[in-house]
Amino acid sequence: MDFLKPDTVLNLQNIRAELVKMEDTIIFQFIERSHFATCSSVYQPNHPGVSIPNFDGSFLDWALLHLEITHSQLRRFESPDETPFFPNEILKPILPSINYPPILASYASEVNYNDKIKKVYIDRIVPLISKYDGDQKENYGSVATRDCEVLQNLSRRIHFGKFVAEAKFQSAKELYIELIKNKDVEGIMKHITNSAVEEKILERLTKKAEVYGVDPTNKEGERRITPEYLVKIYKEIVIPITKEVEVEYLLRRLESDY
Numbered sequence: 001m002d003f004l005k006p007d008t009v010l011n012l013q014n015i016r017a018e019l020v021k022m023e024d025t026i027i028f029q030f031i032e033r034s035h036f037a038t039c040s041s042v043y044q045p046n047h048p049g050v051s052i053p054n055f056d057g058s059f060l061d062w063a064l065l066h067l068e069i070t071h072s073q074l075r076r077f078e079s080p081d082e083t084p085f086f087p088n089e090i091l092k093p094i095l096p097s098i099n100y101p102p103i104l105a106s107y108a109s110e111v112n113y114n115d116k117i118k119k120v121y122i123d124r125i126v127p128l129i130s131k132y133d134g135d136q137k138e139n140y141g142s143v144a145t146r147d148c149e150v151l152q153n154l155s156r157r158i159h160f161g162k163f164v165a166e167a168k169f170q171s172a173k174e175l176y177i178e179l180i181k182n183k184d185v186e187g188i189m190k191h192i193t194n195s196a197v198e199e200k201i202l203e204r205l206t207k208k209a210e211v212y213g214v215d216p217t218n219k220e221g222e223r224r225i226t227p228e229y230l231v232k233i234y235k236e237i238v239i240p241i242t243k244e245v246e247v248e249y250l251l252r253r254l255e256s257d258y
């Protein structure tokens with residue numbers, strides 16, 4: 001996928017192929033996080049166990065903010081497939097800007113579900129994928145590092161819904177314009193949903209978790225990620241929020257001429 005060539009980006013088959021590739025990254029990052037305990041202190045704002053001078057937030061927020069500030073200077077958030085968790089704090093790139101041709105509508109960067117993604121990750125995903133429920137003070141840095149990686153990739157996957165939505169809009173403009181004019185959220189949700197594709201994703205994830213989730217030479221060994229949890233995470237969190245992104249993006253689609 002080449003963001004300098006809009007045609008390659010707004011092709012639903014290419015987008016779905018990219019979503020499949022992201023599954024592998026996300027599974028391996030879940031496995032990396034699964035080596036550690038839940039470590040709830042990492043997520044509690046101003047926790048006494050991880051005091052950060054002059055910062056009002058959790059240790060994870062601090063880590064993610066500083067990572068994003070550096071990445072913004074490396075031009076990360078100019079790319080239309082990247083959405084920052086701290087859009088108001090990031091800096092201008094040190095590298096010269098790339099003039100990407102318009103692919104998404106002009107308001108696309110305002111469709112930002114990262115607060116919701118971070119909350120659901122901490123409240124629901126971390127307890128499912130962690131080794132056990134407890135604290136490991138010596139691993140706070142490793143935990144926050146893994147969390148930043150998982151969150152950035154979940155965010156990219158979920159916000160890819162904008163490309164899916166744009167591709168669907170371009171291929172059935174009349175239908176969507178009518179639904180958008182009527183603010184028909186249910187109708188939009190119905191038309192963006194492809195149950196066969198969703199089922200295939202869940203089937204594939206089950207197989208991937210069976211293979212990657214355990215040492216294949218030691219089937220009795222410790223399970224790092226189970227098919228059950230992976231499917232649950234995708235079915236109840238990743239796909240539904242991707243669809244929310246699609247619907248919000250489409251509801252505003254007539255604001256943009258392009």
Ligand SMILES: O=C(O)C(=O)C[C@]1(C(=O)O)C=C[C@@H](O)C=C1
Nearest residue numbers: 164192193194195197198239242
């Ligand atoms: O592939 C699509 O058509 C999408 O809209 C993406 C996605 C997903 O999140 O994977 C979401 C909704 C569809 O029902 C199927 C899959």
